[in-house]
Amino acid sequence: MSSRLPVTPAKSHRDDPSESTASTNTFAAPAGLHASQPAVSEPAAEAANMPHHRPATQRRQFVVGIDLGGTSVKVGLLQDRQLIARCNFSTAECQHPKDVFRQAQAFASEHLSAHQANLDDVHAVGLAMAGVIDDATATLMETANLHDWHGIELLYALGEVFNKPVAVVNDANAAALGEFYYGDHRGDSLTLLTLGTGIGGGIILGGQPLNGNHGCGGEIGHITIDHRPQARMCGCGKPGHLEAYAGAAGIVQTASERLAATDQPSLLRELDQFSPENIWHAAQQNDAIALQTIEQTAIYLGRAIATLSQIADPAVVLLGGAVTFGGLDCPTGKRFLQWISDEMVQRSLVQSGTKVIIDFATLGNDAGMLGAAQHALQSARPVRPPTGP
Ligand SMILES: [Zn+2]
Known part of the structure; x- marks a missing residue:
């Protein structure tokens, strides 16, 4: 711009x-x-x-x-x-x-x-x-x-x-504004997802954050991705939201469910409790359960981004926060990003799905x-x- x-x-x-x-x-x-x-x-x-x-x-x-x-x-x-x-x-x-x-x-x-x-x-x-x-x-x-x-x-x-x-x-809107005006990515519109304990979101359209009428614009973490009766409960008290699946606790739950469903060996079984960081470390050693967990997390995110793209159609979608599985500096982070893109392309109109840039944020905590x-x-x-x- x-x-x-x-x-x-x-x-x-x-x-x-x-x-x-x-x-x-x-x-x-x-x-x-x-x-x-x-x-x-x-x-x-x-x-x-x-x-x-x-x-x-x-x-x-x-x-x-x-x-x-x-x-x-x-x-x-x-x-x-x-x-x-x-x-x-x-x-x-x-x-x-x-x-x-x-x-x-x-x-x-x-x-x-x-x-x-x-x-x-x-x-x-x-x-x-x-x-x-x-x-x-x-x-x-x-x-x-x-x-x-x-x-x-x-x-x-x-x-x-x-x-x-x-x-x-x-x-969250501030971080999106920061990435839009000062980050490495260029586009006329941008969405930032901050991945951590929760999932923050900010949408920048026309250079301004999209607040909505009730201050809830851009709350991507609370997009519903699971409509089943047994959907997980989100921290906000509503069922099936993205944050319950791709927030830190949701990622750990996905891994725990996979461990319980199989006898497959995994480095995660050696830990009394584990975090997304432990899952990342295990994935770097080609641990199958850890890799499946990260792929499933990416699929959840890809679904939410596809929904978002049919509403706001941003030029750029950035992923920031503490849970990016190493980001671009790490093969696991690159695979995470690719899985998100693949799912997003499968679920959105070809005009947006094949053109939107999905990448990691560049400004970190600034x-x-x-x-x-x-x-x-x-x-x-x-x-x-x-x-x-
Ligand atoms: Zn929620």
Whole structure:
């Protein structure tokens, strides 16, 4: 798309030592990010996305992106859409979201001064947050492990700390936005599936996340793939959803069912309990049960992607998260990807099935942070705390 610009890719989780300990408070830009050598020319950035209320001669545009997860917070400072500094710290260090935002502000302030700038030069701040977020006020309605923060109006809290235009986005949509604007894959539309304990999903159409009327757009993990009465129950309480089959616990259940149904030898039998990672390791040693489990998981995913393709017809479908069986760096990961594509092609119209690009995501854990910053560029607005009656 003409609106997208090349940027220095953020380093992936795999090769960034600062990601290895969630409690590390690392305020330094990682090697490979060259703050003095912007990958995007300033005039190009201005033409592409400079907000209308800024003078055309404004030469710098700083944006802060915050990815607030259950265990760690990732913060990025971007200048003209290039990541120039990043940090991460433990969510447990913070009693309230405002503590998170103050740490992010201190980080931004420190690095802005190194660029002869200050917080006045920050155009907007974006927050990506896991959980169900009310559309109107960005109130946190539900999260997996930050229950004390339910009911907090994130938009106001963020605006109060930064006193800037702000925007809040669901973490799955943020990751999809990040991959769309900053990842390696190019296409006019994109879907990201995040494979892990659960299955997150984000659909980008026309450069914007598809939220739907009830905030449930892109919830691919809750597509029904099994309509039988004995279908597995999803964590959401409804039967037959993809997440119950291709989420981490679902994958383990598939392997357990196969082990119980046969006497076939398997490395998995030697373990009291096992995880998708154990299944991956066994598959790398050509363990038949492990390989069958991964193939079956791929078939489930291929069915869901085929359904999705007849609705949204994305140009690119990316798979991210912790459960990619080694990704492209590993023969097992490549086979996983091929099995998904084969199933998808079998079950969708030839026009979409043979043309959609299915691949692994490229930004790792930076996708949410970059997507939060992008969402701020697109949607941030000034907010005022609610006034009493
Ligand atoms: Zn569900």
